[in-house]
Amino acid sequence: MGVALDSFIEITGSVLLFCLVFGMSATVDVSALRAQLQNVKAIGTGVFLQFGILPLAGFAAVRAFRLNHAEGLTLLVVTSSPGGSYSNWWCSMFNADLALSVTMTAISTCLSTVMLPLNLIVYARWSYNDDIVSSLDWKSLVIALVIVILAIALGITASAYFKSHAFNLNANRLGNFAGIALVVFSAVMSNSDADVRIWDREWRFYLGVSTPYLIGLTVANVLTSVLRLRKPERVTTSIECCYQNVGIATSVALSMFDGENQAKAVAVPFFYGLVEAVFTLMYCMMVWKAGWTKAPSNVSVWKMLSTSYEILNMEEDMDQADGYVRHQEGGMPLDASAVSQGKNATEPSKASILAQHI
Template sequence: KERAVNSITAAMSELTDLLFQISGNVLLFCLVFGMSATVDIGCMMQQIRNTKAILTGAFLQFIVLPLLGFLVVKGLNLDHAMGITLLVVTSSPGGSYSNWWCSMFNGDLALSVTMTAISTFLSIAMLPLNLLFYARFSFDDDVIGNLDWPALFISIGVVISAILLGLLASEKINSHNFNNNANRLGNFAGIALVVFSAYASSSDEDSALWSRDWTFYVGVSAPCVLGLLIANVVTTALQLKKPERVTVSIECCYQNTGIATSVALTMFQGGDLADALGVPLFYGLVEAVVLGIYCIIAWKCNWTKAPAKESFCTMIGTSYEIIYAEVAEKKDLEMGIEVSLATSGDEEDTPNHCYHKHEEGEVHAPHRMSLAAGMAESVFMGPVPLGPGLLSPEARFRKARGKKEMSQVSIRTSVSPEYMKSLGY
């Protein structure tokens, strides 16, 4: 009878763990899908070519932060359990919560989604390489053998599929209202995932979290705080746009602490396990508090897409990513009209002319294009004139697919051209 009860208990425990994993992955998918579907495909295309910001973010996340973790472990002489777990935290890829932070506080969400996709792929190689170097150099442990690779690849698959499907939905539906609703879905999923993660990670060790030695609090906090400071110095020195600085800084220090938790559960037991589990738990608290304060300061310093004069509730509840996409689309359409008017006149048609059809202020795809001297080949719309008034690939792409439906958020909220110019847009 007792054996039967134990078997049932074990089966229920496994079922509960499975349900937790499925629920977590579903919320993760909704979060990343919502953030990706918020992004205008034209903005995404622009960020893919933003090599300076992307390379800076990858350097900070996969080179600087793991090095900071190693220096803290050696400098404070952290014990085996704490040191190994902290190295895993600082070597892990960034969490998808970074998209949520950029969405809530109006950083550059298109850049955040792009960096999440790229860093997720890079983590397949960079995570084991960093651990192979730093962990073995510090403690001579086989940390890589204790990684939960199936869970890691499932998480990577969820993130990549959510990004691709979100961008596809944004392009196919082609509506700013859809972008706005997708943003709400992502924000709701992000809040739900925070609550879910806090509940799932709660344990008896929580009560001992606040009775540690000072080296624990300083050691776990230092990589996050120092990484944030270094990221702001580097991105400012490289003269990235202000919202890009905020995004890269968030991507740099926000880590996926779940990987470190799984490693700790595999490697340690007893008191060492309690010490190890405290590291990702406290790091998660630190990054949430530090980034929350940082994002508010960045907003008040006019480093985000939301003007500092707006109320806190308006800033949190409004996706300025969508507003900026609509402003860019309107600017592209007006530029298209100017280009068309410049090529029209009473003179006889020549092969150099490029025609556009105008109806009620909209610019539709050109119905005649010719290749002639002074023309360049366009990926999406064929040749366009070079020189003043040349449309970017993103502008031509937006024009080729037609004008999006205006969202309700842009009707209620606007951003002055002067403020956009101050940010570099």
């Protein structure tokens, strides 16, 4: 029965993860993704934060709060892991730059095959003189990475094939539903073991596990502001930096430790998951009200959450481009909204107009 339950949990989690990533990827217009691949500043900043700053913050927290062996090693796995696919969900729900989020998730997932073991080799040995890499559950890690990469590839392909904003909208709904279902499913499964006793810990455990997220979020916002990234890009990059794939660390904890140490280790990704969920929610609400997202700050919370302004912006851009093309061809008059955008006769095509908006 235990094996059957474990298989059910693994398959259900994988299916929901695939639907989440596929839905978010299929939401994005392919032309927006092409443009993001050329966004070297934002992507380079995200990679630096993800694999440079956050693992360093994890190492600093382990040393500063003197976490025990099981807790410290598991925290290093958390901070060295690739970004969680929930980052796409948060960027979609709160209308950050979803195209950039999907692009960064794909890139960080691929890079993690090298950067994850490299960071663990360095920081685990500096902290405990341990070779944690040999204890990694590489099978589970590879399966998770393959699911993410396959879902992104299929989602982008589907978006390019259908070329329909109605399809993008339905894909977004699928991704949001899968994201909520995965949150609920993960919460239920994480609380099914009474041995974890998440609220029966020393103060240094809570501060130690929380600190890397808070450092990563702070540094990300400061750095992206100094580099003058667009405000939705700042939000996306900050979320991508510190919203980690805690499932990898949970798998490592279960396979590497036994008994009391296993309970201590499993509590780390569980509590980190709570921290990133609560603080990301607070952060997203603040940046929305500050006008950093694509959603107007004066709409209701429900309208902001239930409306994909990524898709609305694509539709508006296409309408403006259509109006400009008709004007250039001597047809209908140029739409007033296009005039306000400063269009001129040197722009040769609808594609170039749309590219300026992306």
